Amino acid sequence: MISIYPTIYHEFQCKADGCENTCCQLWTIDIDEPTAERYHTMTGPLGESLRQAITIDEEGSHFVFSKEQPMCPLLNEKGLCKVVLELGEEGLCDTCHMHPRFYKYIEDLELCGVGLSCEASVELLAKDNNRELVFTIEDDDNEFSPDERLKLENVFQLLAFDLEPALFQYTPSPSGEYYKQLLDLYKTTEPIDEAWTTQVNALSKDIDQVVTSVKSYVHQQDMSIFNKVYQYILYRQIDMLADYSLEAIIGYAKDGTEYMLMTSAIEGNPLKQIARWSQQIEYDEDNVDLLLQHYEAQLEA
Numbered sequence: 463m464i465s466i467y468p469t470i471y472h473e474f475q476c477k478a479d480g481c482e483n484t485c486c487q488l489w490t491i492d493i494d495e496p497t498a499e500r501y502h503t504m505t506g507p508l509g510e511s512l513r514q515a516i517t518i519d520e521e522g523s524h525f526v527f528s529k530e531q532p533m534c535p536l537l538n539e540k541g542l543c544k545v546v547l548e549l550g551e552e553g554l555c556d557t558c559h560m561h562p563r564f565y566k567y568i569e570d571l572e573l574c575g576v577g578l579s580c581e582a583s584v585e586l587l588a589k590d591n592n593r594e595l596v597f598t599i600e601d602d603d604n605e606f607s608p609d610e611r612l613k614l615e616n617v618f619q620l621l622a623f624d625l626e627p628a629l630f631q632y633t634p635s636p637s638g639e640y641y642k643q644l645l646d647l648y649k650t651t652e653p654i655d656e657a658w659t660t661q662v663n664a665l666s667k668d669i670d671q672v673v674t675s676v677k678s679y680v681h682q683q684d685m686s687i688f689n690k691v692y693q694y695i696l697y698r699q700i701d702m703l704a705d706y707s708l709e710a711i712i713g714y715a716k717d718g719t720e721y722m723l724m725t726s727a728i729e730g731n732p733l734k735q736i737a738r739w740s741q742q743i744e745y746d747e748d749n750v751d752l753l754l755q756h757y758e759a760q761l762e763a
Contacts, residue, residue, distance in 0.1 A: 464571050464602075465599070466571065470590060474563075474583060476582060478541070479540045482581060483581050483737060484533070484541060485579070486536075488741065489525075489527055491558065492521075492555075492557060495522065497554075498522065501516065501555075508544060508545070508548050529655075561577070563576055563577075573617075578695075578737060578739075584733045584736050588687050588733055592686075594614070594630070595693040596613065597611065597613070598610070598612075599612055614696060617697065621703075629712060632688055635716075636677050637673060638673055641669050642669055644720060645666045646666075651746070652746060653742070672728060675727040676723060676724055676727045680727075687736075691719055692715050695714070695718050695744075696711060710754050714757055725738075
């Protein structure tokens with residue numbers, strides 16, 4: 463097994479109560495069966511709190527956060543998880559324990575990462591001094607040196623994709639026609655909350671102003687964070703090449719990065735905009751499939 467890690471992976475540490483946009487909200491979290499059984503039989507106040515927080519249906523046990531209850535009820539008044547405080551991290555269900563880490567498997571290659579929906583992950587990516595993603599590599603047979611560093615194009619080469627280096631670089635493309643098409647497409651995605659719908663609609667009201675703002679922003683700001691985000695999106699979706707074309711994956715990454723640039727130019731706080739996009743798109747498999755199917759259909763038209 464060959465394992466690939468973005469260099470930020472091993473630096474990741476949850477900010478817990480220091481996070482302004484906790485992961486413990488908005489989601490429906492599936493609870494693995496062994497943990498669910500343990501939660502359902504746990505005694506004491508924590509066991510009672512867990513059972514009150516769990517929704518059970520034909521597909522199993524879940525923590526469901528709604529508009530009425532957007533935050534996990536197991537957070538205390540300081541925003542800390544009661545399960546971790548009492549049982550340690552080993553008391554968490556698999557999803558809560560792993561998030562925001564992700565793992566993709568392609569033949570004998572393991573692609574590891576930390577999701578951009580997490581505030582801490584995005585901050586690490588922004589603090590990294592490289593203008594593009596850098597990866598470390600580990601393997602069972604010690605064929606690679608621990609000091610070896612890869613770029614994204616090298617990761618693709620390991621999968622027998624020898625692509626033009628320019629494909630791995632993001633270039634902003636502000637134009638009225640492009641932005642209208644992009645915003646119309648994003649309106650078809652399932653919104654994570656009302657704020658997402660409000661944001662997309664607000665951008666659509668004066669596209670010319672958005673274009674002007676983006677051009678000014680690009681001229682004044684360092685674009686390296688957006689280049690790294692573009693590459694990170696490509697990296698996370700490599701396994702989708704089993705079902706979709708490379709052109710569709712690139713379109714998905716390009717549009718996503720362009721949307722984050724738009725919102726950053728209009729609202730500021732690019733790190734927040736990156737995390738919000740990831741929550742809305744990357745962490746909803748239906749939205750990912752919807753978009754990739756759209757790009758695939760465009761190629762076939």
